[in-house]
Amino acid sequence: MGSLHECENKSVSPVKPLDAEEFRRQGHLIIDFIADYYKNAEKYPVRSQVEPGYLRKRLPESAPYNPEPIETILQDVEQHIVPGITHWQSPNYFAYFPSSGSTAAFLGEMLSTGFNVVGFNWISSPAATELENIVMDWLGEMLKLPKSFLFSGNGGGVIQGTTCEAILSTLTAARDQILRKIGRENIGKLVVYGSDQTHSALQKAAHIAGIDLKNVRAIMTLKSTAFCLSADSLQATIKSDIEDGLVPLFLCATIGTTGIAAVDPLQPLCEVAKRYGIWVHIDAAYAGSACICPEFRHFLDGIENADSFSFNAHKWLFTNLDCCCLWVKNPNALIKSLSTNPEYLRNKASDTKKVVDYKDWQITLSRRFRALKLWLVLRSHGVHNLRNFLRSHVKMAKHFEELVRRDKRFEVVVPRNFSMVCFKVSASSALFKHENDDEKVQKSNEASETLLETINASGKACMSHAIVGGKYVIRFAVGASLTEEKHVVGAWKVVQQHLDAILSSNPM
């Protein structure tokens, strides 16, 4: 080792990667670029129309040796990047769950990117930690979380990137709590519970945390109970596992499942879990936002017996990606599992234990100042308007649902929850009158799949799908920030027109 070879002879040009005036000039350019993008968002095909490998044909093989002006780069963004974007911000975007951006969140993200602090502990930027403490209490209060989840009640909230991280963090904490009691050689006995509708994040987190995948239970749900996880099934599964010498560890209950926005009944589930000392995490990734409206809050009844709760403000609370809000009743459980205290991060404030060091509440050490964008969202809109934004989406979804019901060729597959309508070409429609029952289901599934693909290929609207109870379901999720009533009505026309076209070219 020793000191390094340096090239003293090489010319060192003056370095100004962050010149304030150049920043100003270029920053204004991009603001206009993005404002124009939003103005024109409707004009782009919603789902990108490119073919795999399109971009490599258009870009150079290597990074440029010399600098290029921002104007050239922006031209390339317009010509080469925008066509490869699936426009989640389009008013005609109804796929997956929304990724609802807002001006307020964008500005908060700019401030965060501008300060560019690495807020792993309190001293690394006290404002980053303290603002996060405060907004998480604000938001917890808006959701009427039990006080035990708030800092003011000795719990606390943390902003993570995604639900996957929130589940992995809490699952690791739960795992360690129990392994401390039963010995870590028993890790192979731990069992994790969810339903067949639970997000794949649970399985992935369990796998990463060393839980045997054969001990991850995806308990079957039924159409008759709207695909919710039944407390009786949970109890039976737990009992059977215990009889087999296994150790129940963790339940992930969902408010608003990914497939069809089903809502697991927290009260009875938490009661069962409590009986067996199981950590309950509530994943309300999408639907949690709605619970700031009093009329939806009842879905969280029973939460007082849960251990942790998370939802993604980046889905349906107008906060640009990423912003997963996680609350825990017992921060020490997280800290015991996830803290590291290398000497180079030691500091007086942390030594007093009077401050929060968020590095010990999450998987990663470094973290962005995400609280700024959430703070701006809450302040720029206020609780009143945020509620009304959400209500307007629910209202639009309700309208869409009515439109579906009026067309006998379609069926609404499960009762609409929140702002998502699950529909399909109906097996009992006259289209399939000559088929037997099995064929009706199969043909209506195929028709629904073809319909979705042609809609998405048209670029006029974008939706996604799920399969529940053997049915192929088209998911229509209202929530893009630019969506208005006319877009929902327009999307329904697109659906009808595409079915008409399919039928005329290939009568069933």
Added chain:
Amino acid sequence: MGSLHECENKSVSPVKPLDAEEFRRQGHLIIDFIADYYKNAEKYPVRSQVEPGYLRKRLPESAPYNPEPIETILQDVEQHIVPGITHWQSPNYFAYFPSSGSTAAFLGEMLSTGFNVVGFNWISSPAATELENIVMDWLGEMLKLPKSFLFSGNGGGVIQGTTCEAILSTLTAARDQILRKIGRENIGKLVVYGSDQTHSALQKAAHIAGIDLKNVRAIMTLKSTAFCLSADSLQATIKSDIEDGLVPLFLCATIGTTGIAAVDPLQPLCEVAKRYGIWVHIDAAYAGSACICPEFRHFLDGIENADSFSFNAHKWLFTNLDCCCLWVKNPNALIKSLSTNPEYLRNKASDTKKVVDYKDWQITLSRRFRALKLWLVLRSHGVHNLRNFLRSHVKMAKHFEELVRRDKRFEVVVPRNFSMVCFKVSASSALFKHENDDEKVQKSNEASETLLETINASGKACMSHAIVGGKYVIRFAVGASLTEEKHVVGAWKVVQQHLDAILSSNPM
């Protein structure tokens, strides 16, 4: 269950969270705010001067019910947030490792935030995946990575948030590879290797992945070998573990350790690891950037026998947080461990297996379009200027090192690598001439700690510390984008003045 209670009666106000013209107006305001912040960055105390709990006293207890104008919010940012910021972008910031922002990365982040796509798989926004493929190949080529790490050589790169995620992802892949052979009941036998200088991310990742912490080896390093991990020590440790019936799994070798920027010798380490079938990950979080300069590239010699390599462009490659670049030789190992294929994400493009679905290369499902900022950084500066930026930082650090050496009260503790100088009040300085040898060390450590604390408390410059070989070391890392020669010279004066002040108030 069933449909939800809705409040049809409540007034629903027109919703415009993303009005293009309002976006434009407010966006320009914030650009000017941040440009002014950079212009004045020097004027703020570098380390925040606030006390724990300062912010809760200044902000309301709850979120506002009604909206507030951006102008009011910006005033609050200035008055309440900025004082709580430790200014990582200040030209007088030399703590930890740099968080080097740039205009180019900022603009890329704006575009990413503006498009706000959730790029979990190819179809969700082809440009997000394909641009990431391309820039990771560009950057890999700039680093002269072996072709086997690039997409063009059947390896590939992925942008993750942090090194913690990169290590957890690769460690999980390595774990599963071996458990498939030896059976998962043997998870308790797996051993992970690093040195006593390895980042705590290794220990944390191992713990999360279910590796027994008593099987995480922090092999002792010595001053005589510049605190590098010795291949002989590694070999001896592995042998002893195998004799004890354990199973060697994973080695994390570091290029530029966090404490003192030590460089582990890759060539012999990889040879030892290869002999035992151990997965080698190279963590070059800080120093990886320097390896784009030909004169530093030799530190990566031997990488051809490693399995994965990561560095943080958000540390020292002018890319705002977060941007950890990870390359692997065998993407399938990652995919086998981390893929999930829920029905609602199934799509034709993925079914062909001809596209990359990055969700299977990382811990999380959702992911931001981070490639944009890296692309803008590479294009806006070009390889030539990026190299020269890095060289200018190294040159400034070298100058600082010379200044330290000229003042006999100080010593440079380890040879400077890259842009970081590790120094302290010298135990052999005349200040401690009346003490015995043990006291000299202790008193010089105490003096160094006091010195660092007073410097940071002054707000004039910010540095951090490490303890190596029993010595308290002040770490002076050059790399903030606004830092110029005059700031380095000024920081040295601050160091001297503070030692003068300590000595005059409390002669040693």
